[in-house]
Amino acid sequence: MSAALDETFLQQINQHLGIAHKVCGLYFTNAEEKQDVVQEMLYQLWRSYPGFDGRSKFSTWMYSVCLNTTLTYLRKNIKHKSQSLSQRHQQIPDKPAGDQEAQTQLLFEAIAALSQLNKAIVLLYLEDLSYAEIAQITGLSRSNVSVRLVRIKKELEAIMKKQSKLYSDVSPR
Amino acid sequence: MSALDDLKKNWNGGQQAFQAAGPYDAASFNQLIQARMKKQNNMIFRYFWATFTLHVLVYALLTHVMVRYGADTDTLVLGLIGFLVTVPFTAVMLKRYKQMAVSSANNASLASIYTYVKQQRSQLNNFYTFKKKYELVLIPLLSAVGVILVFNLYFPGGVLSFLTGAIITYILSLLSCFWAIHTEDKKYFIRPLQELGSILDDYKSEG
Numbered sequence: 001m002s003a004a005l006d007e008t009f010l011q012q013i014n015q016h017l018g019i020a021h022k023v024c025g026l027y028f029t030n031a032e033e034k035q036d037v038v039q040e041m042l043y044q045l046w047r048s049y050p051g052f053d054g055r056s057k058f059s060t061w062m063y064s065v066c067l068n069t070t071l072t073y074l075r076k077n078i079k080h081k082s083q084s085l086s087q088r089h090q091q092i093p094d095k096p097a098g099d100q101e102a103q104t105q106l107l108f109e110a111i112a113a114l115s116q117l118n119k120a121i122v123l124l125y126l127e128d129l130s131y132a133e134i135a136q137i138t139g140l141s142r143s144n145v146s147v148r149l150v151r152i153k154k155e156l157e158a159i160m161k162k163q164s165k166l167y168s169d170v171s172p173r
Numbered sequence: 174m175s176a177l178d179d180l181k182k183n184w185n186g187g188q189q190a191f192q193a194a195g196p197y198d199a200a201s202f203n204q205l206i207q208a209r210m211k212k213q214n215n216m217i218f219r220y221f222w223a224t225f226t227l228h229v230l231v232y233a234l235l236t237h238v239m240v241r242y243g244a245d246t247d248t249l250v251l252g253l254i255g256f257l258v259t260v261p262f263t264a265v266m267l268k269r270y271k272q273m274a275v276s277s278a279n280n281a282s283l284a285s286i287y288t289y290v291k292q293q294r295s296q297l298n299n300f301y302t303f304k305k306k307y308e309l310v311l312i313p314l315l316s317a318v319g320v321i322l323v324f325n326l327y328f329p330g331g332v333l334s335f336l337t338g339a340i341i342t343y344i345l346s347l348l349s350c351f352w353a354i355h356t357e358d359k360k361y362f363i364r365p366l367q368e369l370g371s372i373l374d375d376y377k378s379e380g
Contacts, residue, residue: 007199010197010198010199010202013197013202014196014197017196017197039205039208039209040209042197042202042205042206042209043205043206043209043210043213046202046206064284064285064286064289067286068284068286068289071286071289071290071293071372072293074368075293075365075368075369076365103176103179104180106176107176107177107180115371115372115375116372116375117286117372117375117376118375120286122177125177125181126177126180126181126184127184128181128184136285137285137286138285138286138287139284139285139286139287139288139376140287140376152177153175153176153177153178156175156176156177157175157176160176
C-alpha cells in the first residue's frame, strides 16, 4: 500500500472499529493486551487493504483479518497461556447481583472456555452474520456451521450448568 | 431458547461502548502504522541480529586462529572447513527466515481462518524442518572443528594424545548445544505448531 492513507479505507475503518474491539473483548481480558491487539489489527488491515477486492462486504473482510490477527497474536504471545496464579485467580468469584446479569456473566465465562475456532463462530453468530458469511470467514461449510452452532449451544449450556452449581456450592447460605 | 440466543437479542444494544472508541484521523492513524512497522521490524531483526552475532563470533574466532596459527596446515584447513560449513548455512537460514517473517505478515487477509492457519502451520513447519536439518549437520561439524582445534593448539600431542578427553568434550558440547536448541525450539516452534495443529484438528473433528 502506498504511504498515503486511503480516505475511503479510513472512513470504513472508523465505521467498523467496533469489530476489532469485539473480537478483542472475546479473546483477551487484559486491557493493555487488548489495546496492543487492536493496534496490530489496524496495522494488518492497512497492510491487507490493497488485496481487498470488494467481492465481500468490508465488515466480513475485517472480521477475517481481525480473527486471523488474533490467532497469530495468541500463538506469538504465549505468556497468557501459562499465567501464574494471581490474587485475583485465588479469590472465589462473587455471584453477580441480578439474574439477567448473572446469566450473562456465566455465559461469557462459558464462551471463554470454548476452543479458539468455536469462539470465533460464537462472535460471528452474535454479530448476526449469515451462515454463508460465517462459512466464508471460518472456512467451514454452511452445513458444518449450522451443526457446530447447535453443538456449541449445548456445550455452553453444559458449562453454564457446571458453573452455576459451583457458584451455589460456594455461596453462603 | 438458548442462553446464546438470549445474548444475541441484546448483543448490539449492549455494544455501544465500542463505537465510542476512535475515530481515527489520518495523522493519528499514520502514527499508529509507523509505530507498528517499527515494532515489526524490531521483531524480525532481533532474531536476525542474534543469529548474525553468533555467526560473527564463530567467524572472528576462526579468523583469529587462522591468522595466529596459520603456519600449521592442519589448523588452517580446520579453520577453512569451519568457514565453509558456516557461511552458506548462515546465508540460507537468514534468507529463509526473512521469507517466512515477511510472507506471514502479508497473509492475514482474504483467507478463511482454516486456510490462514494451514498456511501459517506450513510456513512454520517448513522453516522448522529446514532448521532441524541445518542444525543436525552444522552443530556436530562445528563442535568437532572446535574440539580438534582446541586440543591441537593447547594440548601437546593434540586430540590423538587425549582421545578420551576430546571425545568427552565433544559429547558435552553436543549435548549442551542440542539442549539449548531444544529449549528454543519448544518455545518458538514445537508449541506454536501444536497450537496451530489443534485448531486444524478442531476442523477435522466436525467430519
